[in-house]
Amino acid sequence: MPLTPLFAAVDIGGTKIAGALVDGDGRLRHRLQLPTPATEPGAAVLAVVHKVLDQLAGTPDWSAVTAVGIGSAGPVDLADGTVSPVNIPGWRGFPLVAEVTAHPAVAARYLPVRLAGDGVAMAAAEHWQGAARGADNALCLVVSTGVGAGLVLDGAVRPGPSGNAGHLGHITVDLDGEPCPCGSRGCLEGLASGTAIARRALADGWRPPGEDRTARAVAVAAAGGDPVALASFDRAAQALAAGIAATAALVDLHRVVVGGGVAAAGEVLFAPLARHLDCYAALSYVRGLDVRRAELGTDAGLIGAAALCR
Structure with a gap:
């Protein structure tokens, strides 16, 4: 055989x-x-x-x-x-x-x-077997140690000539933001990645009960109502919403798929993300974006x- x-x-x-x-x-x-x-x-x-x-x-x-x-x-x-x-x-x-x-x-x-x-790669996976199946135009994000993304346009994954189309983590969402290792400043990744969430929470006074100082631990604290942890996730969600809305306005997409380790925080991330998208995705053709959680996990x-x- x-x-x-x-x-x-x-x-x-x-x-x-x-x-x-x-x-x-x-x-x-x-x-x-x-x-x-x-x-x-x-x-x-x-x-x-x-x-x-x-x-x-x-x-x-x-x-x-x-x-x-x-x-x-x-x-x-x-x-x-x-x-x-x-x-x-x-x-x-x-x-x-x-x-x-x-x-x-x-x-x-x-x-x-x-x-x-x-x-x-994540966009290709979710379009093939996951939450972007059947979508002609979609943005698929990985929010983890960094922030990556890929675009599905006209029914196909579009990496662009260099392979970096949709590289959302390194668009500027804070004009006066901190310098980024990429050479720019105020990048989305510096505000919304798991590393950034943990760093911001610690800088604002959050202290984990044990030695775990990761975004996962911040998510647990936020789910329990810790105001500093909630604020850190809210800031990350705001940055993500700004980047998503800008991308949707630019290329006229309708579905957004969010995956990666930070997305595992569930409503701690997705509730403020929806709230901020209501603010940033204001134009008629981007209002009401279909935001879904990635289905394929790690x-x-x-x-x-x-x-x-x-």
Whole structure:
């Protein structure tokens, strides 16, 4: 019996590097995840990517793999096959496609390698198998360690020539805001990412009951009514609403899908987001945006990386 074709998928973020083999229906096999050594030199980060590929290549299903898809924190450069993730300083213009292509298990079978930014990969996943199914025009956001996004326009994911279309995390929403590692200032990511939420809450006097100082802990406190934690999520939701409304006004979209670790906070994030969207999305053609929670959770990056290969 012939093997069912599979795609090898790698999802690279500032916190973790995940891998899996994915079938034609978006189902994952042999999923694994390793921490990203984000503060170490670029070679150390690549070594983790190679370790993920080594483990996937060691499975009995590797012989059915027809392509390798990579979703990476960005920005990316599709023309050169390079990545320069803001939250992985050791990778600047890093030749990720060439390095993965040269991996022994990939090179031995001449597997093609496809690259996209993590937001584009998430959009591809949600449009294929998740909350953006059936939407001709949608914005799909990942709100996690950073903020990424991808656009679905006229029924297809549109990464743009460089692969960074919809890179919402680095649009300016605060004209006099803090400098951003990307080189700009007042970026959405600096206000709405999980890192920013925790940082703002701590700066305003919130203290966790234990040692957990993450956005997850802030969300728990906010759900319990802590006013400082609630204010931190409200500020993040306001920034997100401004960015979403601006994007909707620019490209005339109707559906918004929000995923990532911060979205797991539920109504702590989505209730103020809806309230602020009522303010910012005021034009008739963007009023009443259809905002949905992502359906694919932490697997969206992997499913999206596989979708790149379809």
